[in-house]
Amino acid sequence: MPDKNPISFLAQLKSIPFQSLWTDIKEAISGTDRDFTSDSIGKALLILSIPMVLEMIMESIFAVVDIFFVSRLGADAVATVGITESSMTIVYAICMGLSTATTALVARRIGEKKAGKAGVVAFQAIISGLVVSILIAIPGIIYAKEFLLLMGASEEMAESGYMFPAIMFGSNAVIMLLFIINAVFRSSGDAAVSMRVLVFANLINLILDPLLIFGIGPFPELGLMGAAIATTIGRGLAVCYQFYLLFHGNKRIRMELQHLKIKLKVMVQLFKLSAGGILQYTIATSSWIALYRIISELGSEVMAGYTISIRIVIFVLLPSWGLSNAASTLVGQNLGAKQPERAERTVWITGYINMVLLGLVGLILIVFPEAFIRIFIENPEVIRNGAISLRIISIGFISYALGMVLTQAFNGSGDTATPTRINLFCFWLFEIPLAYLLAIVLDMKIYGISVAIVAAETALTLTAWYYFRKGKWKLVKV
Secondary structure (H helix, E strand, O other): OOOOOHHHHHHHHHOOOHHHHHHHHHHHHHOOOOOOOOOOHHHHHHHHHHHHHHHHHHHHHHHHHHHHHHHHHOHHHHHHHHHHHHHHHHHHHHHHHHHHHHHHHHHHHHHOOOHHHHHHHHHHHHHHHHHHHHHHHHHHHHOHHHHHHHOOOOHHHHHHHOHHHHHHHHOHHHHHHHHHHHHHHHHHOOHHHHHHHHHHHHHHHHHHHHHHHHOOOOOOOOOHHHHHHHHHHHHHHHHHHHHHHHHHOOOOOOOOHHHOOOOHHHHHHHHHHHHHHHHHHHHHHHHHHHHHHHHHHHOHHHHHHHHHHHHHHHHHHHHHHHHHHHHHHHHHHHHHOOOHHHHHHHHHHHHHHHHHHHHHHHHHHHHOHHHHHHOOOOOHHHHHHHHHHHHHHHOOHHHHHHHHHHHHHHHHHOOOHHHHHHHHHHHHHHHHHHHHHHHHHOOOOHHHHHHHHHHHHHHHHHHHHHHHHHOHHHHOOO
16 A cells, blocks of 8 residues: 555655755756656655646746736726636636646656657647647637626726736737646646746736836836736746746656647547546636625625735645646556556645645644735725635645645546536536625625635545545556
8 A cells, every 4th residue: 555644755754854955946947857657756856846836836926927017006906807817717618628748648658768759749729728728819809898897897997907907818829828838838847847937927026026017217108908918018028038948948758849730639638638627627717607606695805805815825735736747647657557546645645745834824824814914905995805815725735735645646646627627617507606605695794704614625525535545546547
């Protein structure tokens, strides 16, 4: 049986000399050509997870930087961003679904020592992402104002802020490619490359955001539209950097001319896997749209407070997603190398570490929620609602930590169906009805919304734990 005792892993960590640990950290950040299927699990997880955690921090900084500057424009502007981002989760769901399929296939091919076939998968994934992005961009641009009104925005909010969703949906191709190509690097073991790409994108966004929002120096004052343009430029330049690395970088996976062909068999396999992943994430993320629709009945100040609290939660959770992505990659590579028990042990070790780290962060947010909300806004009512939401949601952090690792383990194995069924039950059949009951029917307002989120995520973790222990994910063929 695999060793699921975290004590033995911690003992392994203590036995690593400090100099060796520092060497591993430098190797993780600079990049490595290690074979993660033969290294010790602790070392493989350490070297692979560090850049993935940093990558997720970089991704979360996009949201935090935008909301930091946009909050200076008032509660209506924050609410507009919140509505747009809640619906952009559909785009993110498709991105993550395609990335999940890409990760499973590339990691298997790398585990089988077939880097050329991994390059073929990468090209099919890129083409798939471009096609899907066009289908989203056209209606997103045309119906941006109607979309805001549908989601509960006032006529004034829709009139002044419709360019924000129009630009974000219209430029979704850069988000799609950023996710997919980073998944290619990450699943091949080049997590440091994905990290550097997002560092570059964030630097551009951080510089352009205040310049374009407030019209500093020679730049025009574009308000909300400036935030969307800054983010799009940052991500777009990062995608150009990704393509350069794919074709000219000296990495584990490299695009060659022979890879630039449509391979229908590979694309069908990719779509079959990504369909489950897309449905999985669409079910999960679209539930946030339904939650926002319920919250819109409670007023813009409640929406603004909830938006800020969720941005903080995302900032905290995304590093944990980095750890989960490391587990996903290691599961795929170890299954490709015919080492299922090693794959399972990796998941338990990652889960224990994630629970400890996220539990400590959650404790801080439970004790000092107002201090974090005040970083973004001074409105007392927004601070009050945001603090309530942040405190309650943080109570469930330990549960979220294990649940996200287990879910990514299923995905890394190629089993996207199990998390899809779990998400359908926990979010749509449980969370949304419970949120409406507590927030509207029982008039618990933001308390009810927050309690429903914690309850649903806890149910997801328990269900995922049950199915993971059954072990059918080890038998999936991709």
